[in-house]
Amino acid sequence: MKKLVTKKELARKIAIGMLAPTTVMLLAGTVSAAEEDAFNLDPIVVTAQRYATKDLxxxxxxxxYTQEELKATGxxxxxxALKYSEGIIYHAQGxxxxxxxxxxxxxxxRxxxxxxxxxxxxxxxxxxxxYNLEDIPLDDVEKIEVIRGGGSVLYGSEATGGVINIISKSKKSNSISASVGNNGTQNHNISFQxxxxxxNYSINKTDEIDHISGGYTRSTSASTSASYxxxxxYDFSGNDREALSWRYTFDDNWDFSHSYGTSDSTYFxxxxxAANKAxxxxxxxxxxxxxxxxRMQLNYxxxxxxxxxxxxQKEMDNNKTEYWATVSKKYQQLTTPSITNGTDxxxxxxLDVQNSWKLKADTLLIGINAQRESYDAKEKVDSGDWDTRAFDRNVYSVYGQYDHKLNSSSNIILSARETWTGGAVDDKDYSKFTPQLQYLKKLGNxxxxxxxxxxxxxxPTFTQIYGSAGRVKGNPSVKPQEGKHYEIGLxxxxxxxAWRLAVFNYTIDDSISTTYVESTDTFNTTNEDIKNTGIELSCNINNGGGWHTNWGISYSNPQKYETDKNGDSEGWHRYYGKLQLNGGINYTNEKWKAALTATYLASRERDTDTGGSIKPMLLTGANxxxxxxxxxEIFxxxxNLFDRKDITSHSTSEYYTLGRTFQLGYKMSL
Incomplete structure (x- = not known):
């Protein structure tokens, strides 16, 4: 594996050399003539109500988050970019x-x-x-809206924690950029209208990285046992990623967009x-x-x-070569490596269609959605036969929302959605009615x-019901997860x-989970209840003189109710983190832009039945x-400004942040 010591030292010198004079310049007060950036304290959002409303x-x-704010994270x-967001926990295994x-x-x-x-x-x-958000380059994003709290009423299954709406650029910029850095990182982009x-076309590369995870074994046998x-x-071979997106606007009513991307990586x-001759x-x-x-969309x-x-559609070809394995309850080196090929x-x-009507002071929205979901998988071990699986189902929804104005300062909003499925294998179909009631009181302007x-x-997904061709075992009896959500805010x-305060509580019954069973070396699908109560407080500030700052604090107590492999209760177990702090500082003038962003997660617990604490995580970025x-411009x-080795996972296996990584780049408008 490559050693990156000299590159890290180079990164440190370049970062200090470029950041230090900038900081001195700012502190010296030489920016009195700086232009004020437009700073919207009450942005328009389109996700929460499915039509445009002001945040307030x-x-x-x-x-x-605008693209400028997302890019400021580096x-x-x-x-x-989203790992710095308030109320969000970042979990990574690469x-x-x-x-x-x-x-x-x-x-x-949450x-x-x-x-x-x-x-x-x-x-x-x-x-x-x-959802593989690492495949979406920021260069193609106009803004991102994050709605925290259960949103299944207007958007259907999977929105039990919240909704993230990534809004791409309707008109591309005419620009070209290129950047390179240590750890073999490269990011190149060209965009035109x-x-x-x-x-928009992007290329992203990362070089080989050693020890991206800590040493771990699932074995409960004694270290001297043959089965141990x-x-x-894990070592990481690096990654090559490409993303191409394009949009054609026919007229004021119709447009078509297409996104295509590839990614290739290897994990060792x-x-x-040293044990059992290894x-x-x-x-x-x-x-x-x-x-x-x-991904393709035809919009009207x-x-x-x-x-x-x-x-x-997403297709993944995977190839695994095993040199050591457990054979007849003995962990040993294989005489001939075993090769497993698979495709998912x-x-x-x-199709989604909606219409809204203004009824004097009220608003009525009605929509329908029909979706065909398919999953095909195949796997072959060595020269054996292919194990193939194919599943389909239809998902239908009817949803509506009525926004009624009680008086000049109060609104009550009633929303509902009926979701049902059909055509699933073995009649694994579902039906659920989900309502929501909201109240809004304006206390002045x-x-x-x-x-x-x-x-x-x-x-449940197809794999959770029917299993995969590999070690993931399905559970035909797995139940859908259902939640009740309550929230008040100011x-x-x-x-x-711009001050924002939210207090929330939820309980989710039969949350779908995956547990490892050592005796069979498989991952089994189960149901378990989860709950959480928390508070979120944040403030965005226009400090003037080109300065903008933001900070946030979240405190909650996420817990899950677990059972052991025999189905016996093990009680409520806290997991993830209790305390989260977020913050950022941005400066802009006619020539310079500078930003520092950070998020801190503390009081962390592992997402396992055995629990165990994890040290706090501090993620930082600068631009x-x-x-x-x-x-x-150059940038x-x-x-990871402080070159920390933080744990980014919450399972028993520990995956680490990459060390301090810089990229130096050049951008030109065409």
Whole structure:
């Protein structure tokens, strides 16, 4: 594996060399002539109510991030930018948010692991419960809206924790950029708009990274036993990722968009200790993942009528070579390596249509959604036969919302959704009615109070019901998870501050979970209850003189009710983290832009029945740019400023942050 000591030292010198004079310049007061940035304390949101409303007039906890704010974190992908968001826990099993096959990085909203629904321009992105936000480059994003709290009423299954709506650029910028850094990182982008046609193309690369995880074994046997599996850790081969998106706007009513991307990476599983004749550093197995995705949308909008026909597909080819394995209850080196080849293909085709009407002071919205979900998988071990599986089901929904104005300062909003499925294998169909009631009280022009109560619903995936071709075993008796959500909040804007306060409580029955069974070396699907109560307080500040700051604090107590392998109760177990702090500081003038962003998660517990604490996690990012001319700029981004080795996972296995990583780049407008 490559050693990166000299590159890290170079990164440190460049970062200090560029950041230090900038900081001195700012502190010296040489920016008195700086231009004021537009700073919207009350942004327009389109996700929470499915039509445009101001944040202050929306009864939900909302965060809106423009591309400028997302880029200020120093991130290049959506997953890396959102890890700094309030009320969100970042969970990763690969460096810089990279997926390890089906073990993908997660954005966990309010402690609900399997409850984040991701939308791309209002269309569900989730496939088989996964959304791979590392595949979406920030260069193609206009803004992101994050709605915290159960949102199954208006958006259906999977929105039990919250909704993330990624809104892409309707018109692309005419620009080209390139950046390189240590750890073999590269990020290149070209974007252009020519009349009705716009395109964005990105390349992202990462080099080899050693020891991305700690040594761990699931074996409960004595270390001297022949069945004992030594502790093992992962090395990362690096990643090559490409993303192409384009949009054609026919007229004011119709447009078509298509996104295509590929990703290729390999993970090496090595022995961390000497046992059963295995030596430290020797290779236990190697797994390669080659992924391709396609997303298409045909959109129609006229007045208050919206319609979208969409297609979403992801295909992953995986190849695993095992050099050591347990044979006849003995862990040993294989005479001939065992090779497993497999392919997973997820596909969704759907149609969503909605219309809204203004009824004097009231608003009525009605919509329908029909979706065909498909999953095909096959796997072959060595020269054996292919184990193939194919599943389909139809998902239908009718949803509505009525916003009634009680008086000049109060609104009550009633929403409901009926969801049902059909055509599933073995008649594994579901039906659920989910209502929601919201109340909004305006306390003057700049303050509002809200309260809401609603239900959420999430169906099991095909793998959770039927199992996969590998070690994941299905459970035909697994139940859908159903939640009850309650929240009150206060929002207040002043000339320079935007204050947001939310207090929430939820209980989710039969949350769908996966547990490892050592005796069979399989992962089994189960149901368990979860609950959480918490408070979130944040403030965005326009400090003037080109300065903007923000801070947030979240305190909650996520818990799950667990049973052992025999079904006996083990009681409530706390997991994830209790305390989260977020903050950022931004400065802009005619030539310079500088930003520092951080998030801190403390009082952490593992997401396992045995529990165990995890040290606090501090994630930091910085971005500095200098405009050479009206159409040219140079920039420096730094991730993990303090070069910390934080644990980014919450399971028994420990995955680590990448060390301090910088990229130095150049951007030119065309």
């Amino acid at each position: 007039d929306t009864p939900a906890a909302i965060s809106v 991130a290049t992908s959506v997953i890396e 460096p810089m948010g990279n997926a390890q096959g089906t073990m993908t990085s997660k954005i966990i909203i 402690g609900v692991e399997k409850g984040t629904l991701v939308l791309m321009d209002g269309v569900p992105l989730n496939l088989h419960g996964r 020519a009349g009705k046609f716009g395109m 599996v030594p502790k093992r850790y 599983y090595r022995h961390a200790e 030596t430290v550093g020797s290779l236990s197995s190697a797994s390669n993942f080659d992924t391709t995705y396609n 909008k006229k007045d208050n009528v919206k319609g979208t026909l969409y297609f979403n 293909k997820d596909r969704t085709i759907g 700049n303050t509002s109070f809200y309260a809401n109560a609603g239900m959420s619903f999430m169906m 929002k207040r804007n002043t000339a320079t501050h 500095v740019s200098y405009k050479l001319a009206a159409d040219r 420096l981004t730094v991730d």
